Amino acid sequence: MAVSLTFLLIFTLITGTDGALTVIPAKAGASVTIPCLYESKYRNHVKYLCKGYYWNSCSYAIKTDSQQGSGKYSISDDKIQTIFNVTMKHLTVENTHYWCAVEINRGSDVRQYFQLSVTTGTPSLYVDNQEVTGFIGEDVTISCHYRTSKERKWCRLGRNCVTGVSGSIDGTTVNINTKEKSVFNVTMKGLMPKSSGWYYCDNGNFQMPVHLTVTAKPTTAPTTVTTAGEMTTEGQVQTTKGEKSEVSSFPVPLSLIIPLSLLIFIVAVALLFLFILRIKHAKAQDSTPSKLNEGEMTYSEVTFRKNKALQSSAAESDAGVIFSSAVPVNKQGVKRTDAKDEDVTYSTVLHHR
Template sequence: SVNVALVILKVCSVAFWYITTVSKVSVKTGKSISIPCLYESKYRNHVKYLCEGAKWRSCNDVVKTNTADPSGKYSISDDKNQFFFTVTINNLTNENTDYWCVVEINNGLDYGEHFQLSVTSGEVPSLCHHSNSGEMKWCRLGRNCVTGSSGSIDGTTVTTYMSEPNVFTVTMSGLQSEDSGWYWCAKGDIQIPVYLTVTEKPITSEYCK
């Protein structure tokens, strides 16, 4: 007789991410833009920087969290509690198109995520105002998105509608302080980053202040 041993292997796929950011933002010539770059918590104390260029291997470092940009063109700040750094680019021109959010890795290859700017002299979207074609989305950076008229993000109820032509209105209900952070709305391939701050309203009365 032959004994057959049946071995069942369970293969688990693990998703890795290092940096999350928007992919394409429309901005106006001469203006400024702030871009959020979300990173994993284990990189809290690492140096972060902005790299300019279309290709990862040949981009140029323009500002780091440990070195200021003397020209004032670029600035960077790191929120180590919410694990994102914000890069600001001033006085935009049509040459400012391709950038990388980067986390510096000691004794290893740095991690970078690409984003693109569409710099134009015409009208650009303000918050969620845009005439670009495509499906509207409201997303939390690094989390899920809501498409259509309703949904939820991290347990917060989200409803959306077009309040007037080309204006996308978002209502979020049941907000908590931990819902503060970077969100973005999009129509088609254009994204618009929005920072949401949730503060608790103090309760006051004649007997309790």
């Protein structure tokens, strides 16, 4: 059993009731929390823990009206539940005799004696967990470990006990399995909200309390995701066909959040870069002059002839004249009719040797 386990003890403080000797096993170095129940009429009274074997000579360890102490003890009072809790830390073999007490003005204080059996090895009686949670309608099993075989019981504080292999406590079925060595397993079946409370394993003179809390079993809330439809208030998605579908929730591990965020950022930057390149490419195409189609070109014919006035020059020959012609062609590629003289432009180029 781990050193950090906390042991719980509960006493009902009733005036005039002789409490039987109660021994609570504990391990050295561990912490002990002692919830002490009291009657509602003592709700506004001072509660305290008294240390010592004899009541008349015990000394205050800690009180609810004074939180001063060595740090070994702490106390709190829950007036709604009528219970005050005392915690003792760093137990030693000398921590043995204590009293839970309620201060009574003009009268004798109400008190209950208990003894801690602190050992350096395995305690005489212990459970795996002092705080147990069960769900409504389901079962819960508590394992009570012991060193010496004595009469084994499972009891509810202030109520009845089950001593055989089966029984009932407040309408809840209890089964006790004693087949394993040095342990008896208690199974409570069909838990109800009223099953919540304090119980304890009993093995001879030793008692080990266990607090049971019964709650409704939590359900995983569906993830509300909107697709092409409408999101409902119950976490359902209304599809385009009018059908409802429920989406289960899948928790994303924290270790994946940063890589996913980085990936999304890289993809976004890449898409933006491609978008900019596309815009630049489109602008470059708009600024390039398009080639003219051959059918859209107009051809003209220009004929250069010698001027009669220049024929007398013996120094010039036909080689000094450049003839150029342009033939008009329609868009269907057919030549127009022959050009007339008035339609011809003459150009003379003299070549001087």
